[in-house]
Amino acid sequence: MADANKKKGNPITNFIKRYFFTGLLISAPIGATIYITIFIVEFIAGLVPDRFNPNGLLPEIIGYKIPGLELVIAFLSFILIGLIFSTLFGKAILGYFDNLITRIPLAGNVYKAIKQITETFSNTDAAYQKVVLIEYPRKDIYAIGFMTGETKGEIKERQKIEMVNVFVPTTPNPTSGFLLFIPKDDIVELDMSVEDAIKLVVSAGMVVPPRK
Numbered sequence: 142m143a144d145a146n147k148k149k150g151n152p153i154t155n156f157i158k159r160y161f162f163t164g165l166l167i168s169a170p171i172g173a174t175i176y177i178t179i180f181i182v183e184f185i186a187g188l189v190p191d192r193f194n195p196n197g198l199l200p201e202i203i204g205y206k207i208p209g210l211e212l213v214i215a216f217l218s219f220i221l222i223g224l225i226f227s228t229l230f231g232k233a234i235l236g237y238f239d240n241l242i243t244r245i246p247l248a249g250n251v252y253k254a255i256k257q258i259t260e261t262f263s264n265t266d267a268a269y270q271k272v273v274l275i276e277y278p279r280k281d282i283y284a285i286g287f288m289t290g291e292t293k294g295e296i297k298e299r300q301k302i303e304m305v306n307v308f309v310p311t312t313p314n315p316t317s318g319f320l321l322f323i324p325k326d327d328i329v330e331l332d333m334s335v336e337d338a339i340k341l342v343v344s345a346g347m348v349v350p351p352r353k
Contacts, residue, residue, distance in 0.1 A: 274329040
């Protein structure tokens with residue numbers, strides 16, 4: 142009987158442990174979301190020059206600032222930029238700017254790298270053709286990967302077999318990982334979407350997508 146009571150522990154301690162961790166699990170995602178949102182708003186607000194920022198003048202006119210006004214201005218500015226550079230005239234200007242900046246030492250390399258990254262993540266489903274399962278890093282251990290296309294060039298010529306390019310992401314950061322060249326017969330194609338696979342990787346397997 143004494144052992145049973147010992148296993149149950151102090152009721153007050155059990156109460157604190159139970160509801161403290163429950164509250165922590167509920168508050169963590171809410172707090173993180175609020176923190177990240179505030180960070181993004183403040184970051185974008187810093188992108189708006191003071192001379193174009195109405196919040197620099199509003200305290201003198203109405204006595205207070207309007208929170209998030211810079212975010213609205215930045216949002217509308219991005220829409221305007223998108224509209225301008227979607228036209229033939231805008232594309233011509235952008236092409237000229239690309240050619241000009243890529244010729245500048247160092248700056249050109251940085252520009253090309255950032256542009257390549259943004260284009261890749263703006264069209265993830267196109268870059269990652271299929272979600273696959275592969276044996277990695279050894280036999281009988283499996284990893285999620287993204288097939289990015291068939292292996293071509295010197296690698297294909299030397300191996301003399303049909304291979305595919307597979308990007309294996311790391312957890313919790315799926316933007317880093319390993320590029321592997323794997324025989325096509327050694328991969329298992331999955332039905333899950335790229336988005337669901339990324340959620341699975343980022344959550345370290347805790348968010349499991351439903352079977353389609």
